[in-house]
Amino acid sequence: MMCTRDLAWGLLAVSASLAFTSASAATGIQIGASGKTYASAAWQCGLHPVDGLAPFVQAGLYNPKRASGTVSLNGSAVATVSPRSPDATVWLSNGLDTVTVATGKVVDSYSFDVSVTYPGQPNICIPDTGANTYSGDLEYAASLKSYAVVTPGCAFNALTGRAQPFVNLFDNGRYLLNVSVNNIPLTQLNGTTRAHVPVFLSAGLNVISAANGSLSTDYYVRDGGTGTCALP
Structure with a gap:
């Protein structure tokens, strides 16, 4: 279940800040310098099974054939991907996040900024209701x-x-x-x-x-x- 936002919170989405120039843009995704991995071009808000509305990206293998790989968030492995299951959902932490997809000796990195925008904000997907x-x-x-x-x-x-x-x-x-x-x-x-x-x-x-x-x-x-x- 996905969702988007604009700057006015009418829609729950923002474009992610992509710091790695080695990644090239494609429709809805960015492809790593190796050409073997990908990640979402922008983070989105989705329904985490425990935490509720939260930011996430998809990452994994691009046009996989035989190789398997590991998807990590800020250095910690979160999923294993393979040709039979090439995609992983990565739930992001507040702040600047680095998602990597490693396959063999190749590691592609992708950067996303999900810094909170007001004091006490649980995550970037939760709007400010302080005026209520x-x-x-x-x-x-x-x-x-x-x-x-x-x-x-x-x-x-x-x-x-x-x-x-x-x-x-x-x-x-x-x-x-x-x-x-x-x-x-x-x-x-x-x-x-x-x-x-x-x-x-x-x-x-x-x-x-x-x-x-x-x-x-x-x-x-x-x-x-x-x-x-x-x-x-």
């Missing part, structure tokens, strides 16, 4: 066009077939709000026939957004814990 305000167990977006319950409840999710934590998101007027969770479209609220929606949470940090066209986008961050819960 609270009243009891409700969090109001700075735009005042929406609000969300703070403390997750527990309910059965028919789509996943298991009990999951959730929060309710409300339209705070008659705004047309496009609601997404972790950049996956969920529904549209209008404040009248559809004034609120339950948002089920995956494991780790979840980003809920409510976009009023190009006028504003409200963000809420919720921790889904393990992504499961016990029904009362």
Whole structure:
């Protein structure tokens, strides 16, 4: 599951900073100087199975034939790749990261900058909600066009077939709000026939957004814990 962002957090993606001039660009990827390995041209946000929304890249063998290799992050091996399984997902750490793909005596390096942009930011994929305000167990977006319950409840999710934590998101007027969770479209609220929606949470940090066209986008961050819960 992938997601992107722009500088205004309307989309969760940025272009990665590529420091190694030995890498040449291709569509969506960069190819190492050896011509045998590749990595994503830019990092993206995806749903980590434990940590929630986080930055990652793909890296591995380019047009593999016989060679196998090792993918590492900042010097620590994270995956083994082979012609039968040439691709690896690399979850990045905050700051400047170096991803290497070693095959035989060849090591290609790729650089990505996922430095945080505000104090206390868990990772680059989590937007700043510091302008939101609270009243009891409700969090109001700075735009005042929406609000969300703070403390997750527990309910059965028919789509996943298991009990999951959730929060309710409300339209705070008659705004047309496009609601997404972790950049996956969920529904549209209008404040009248559809004034609120339950948002089920995956494991780790979840980003809920409510976009009023190009006028504003409200963000809420919720921790889904393990992504499961016990029904009362």
